[in-house]
Amino acid sequence: MAAARPSLDTLPSELVWEILQCCHSHDRADHIPKRYSTLKSVILVNKRLREHGLRILLREMKFFKCEDFLKKVEQFGARFAHRTNDVRCVTSPH
Numbered sequence: 001m002a003a004a005r006p007s008l009d010t011l012p013s014e015l016v017w018e019i020l021q022c023c024h025s026h027d028r029a030d031h032i033p034k035r036y037s038t039l040k041s042v043i044l045v046n047k048r049l050r051e052h053g054l055r056i057l058l059r060e061m062k063f064f065k066c067e068d069f070l071k072k073v074e075q076f077g078a079r080f081a082h083r084t085n086d087v088r089c090v091t092s093p094h
Contacts, residue, residue, distance in 0.1 A: 008045070008046060008048065008049065009046070009048060013052070016048065016049065016052050017052055020039060020042065020049070020052050020053050020056055021056065023037070023038040023039040023042055024037070024039045024056045024057075026038065027039055034057060039053055039056060039057060040053075040057070043057070054080070054083060054086070055083070055086045058080065058083050058086045058087050059086060059087065059089065060089045060091070061087060061089070061090045061091070062090075062091050063090070063091070069090075
């Protein structure tokens with residue numbers, strides 16, 4: 001009988017959460033923009049990582065223009081309405 005192959009899906013959720021938190025902390029310490037971040041790459045791997053990773057990415061949202069904010073609000077409402085409780089901070093440079 002062949003041994004079961006290890007998979008990310010078999011990891012406990014707490015461990016996945018810690019791994020993603022470390023990715024995010026590392027990216028923030030190095031001032032890496034979200035679009036180039038390790039966490040952004042990791043959430044593209046599978047649905048489970050995406051669900052956990054989005055909660056971290058959505059904690060802090062930054063907008064540089066009012067128009068950007070309005071566009072993102074529309075997109076957010078259409079795609080991530082169920083994630084509104086995950087947003088902790090919305091900032092603008094003004």
